[in-house]
Amino acid sequence: MKKPKKEKQSFWKKLGPGFITGASDDDPSGIATYTQVGAQFGFGQIWTVLLMWPLMVSVQEMVARIGMVTGQGISAVIKKNYAKWVIYLFVILILIANTVNIGADFGAMADSMHLILPQIPFVVFAIIFTILILVLEIFISYKTYAKILKWLALSLFSYLLTLLIVTGSWQEILFNTLVPHFIFSKEFILALTAVLGTTISPYLFVWQSNEEVEEEISIGRTSIFKRKGATKEEIVRMRKDTMIGMAFSQIITFCIIGTAANTFFKNGIFDIGSTAQAAQALEPLAGRFASLIFSIGIIGTGLLAIPVLSASAAYAFSEAFSWKEGLYKKLRDAHGFYGVITIATLVGLLINFIGINPIKALVLAAVLNGIVTPPLLAIILKVANNKKIMGQHKNGKLANALGICTLVFTAACVVLIFTLQK
Secondary structure (H helix, E strand, O other): OOOOOOOOOOHHHHOOHHHHHHHHOOOHHHHHHHHHHHHHHOOOOOOHHHHHHHHHHHHHHHHHHHHHHHOOOHHHHHHHHOOHHHHHHHHHHHHHHHHHHHHHHHHHHHHHHHHHOOOOOHHHHHHHHHHHHHHHHHHOOHHHHHHHHHHHHHHHHHHHHHHHHHOOOHHHHHHHHHOOOOOOOHHHHHHHHHHHHHHOOHHHHHHHHHHHHHHHHHOOOOOHHHHOOOOHHHHHHHHHHHHHHHHHHHHHHHHHHHHHHHHOHHHOOOOOOOHHHHHHHHHHHHOHHHHHHHHHHHHHHHHHHHHHHHHHHHHHHHHHOOOOOOOOOOHHHOHHHHHHHHHHHHHHHHHOOOOOOHHHHHHHHHHHHHHHHHHHHHHHHHHHOOHHHHHHHOOOHHHHHHHHHHHHHHHHHHHHHHHHOO
């Protein structure tokens, strides 16, 4: 039976999987999406940060609770309780979507670094980032690696600093944040769909559920029997961590949209093709310092998000095929798990050198994530309401209400993607 930890911890130490998950949601591809939304519609969609926060919290809280109560990641739970084709289809789609996303993120990071040091070729930075991420992820212990990811999350504050530099009227931003603005046009709805698809993604479900398990293993609960169940104190801790992480994610989204609206939209620049282009275009409008800070944020978020993307694919794949998995394990003990991480990362790198347009790659990843998310949310809701699996920690009325709203919203957006593009 689990016993709650009694030692007092600082606020920083209490932040865990929920905080890292929220921060990793603002990866370079997400930054590109939010920047384009701000450039195209100004403050027109900045109100979405208030809408997305409770939806994000509801889903991530459910998957984290499932991981804590069952002692397993979400993929393992799905495999155990549902038909094999469900988990195999999910694993294939998430592996493809994550790998494409990794490729786009590598491209954004290398482009941004090349802007800072133009004398060094793009390819050199891409390879350096690849080696660095693989070494950290494979050879560093989970406890140490989790600390590194938390510190990398602080790089997102660069977007708060950028917004402070470029903003002239906070009253205008506040008004548009509190008063929703909607245009019934194909472009506006597609942009809204892109924001949702970038914000609520399957790889986050896999990552947080498995990191809750990793946290328990790190304190000695090495068997599923020891991990099963959860105390009230542990659930409360997880919920606070998740709420803070998702709030952090949406605050940064707010800053990115606000920055793009204040600079690009107000200066007649309505189309931003990449994060590197955004950083470059920012310089003549807001100065070299703002451009530099924006670029540093892209690099920091990429170093945070790429490991999350590759690891979540590895968790899903390993659990589907009953391989040994976990960042707490050594390479010699989990060849398949680290093999998936390595392959996904290397293929992601290669995407940048085979002529695939990175923006089209991001669109493909968003569409794939959009297809996977609604059915997976339906399964998550079913698991979270299963008393046999969750016991006293099954969903309450509020969790179900928010979860169903998220499911309906994401499903509607997927329908819109296909109907509006015809």
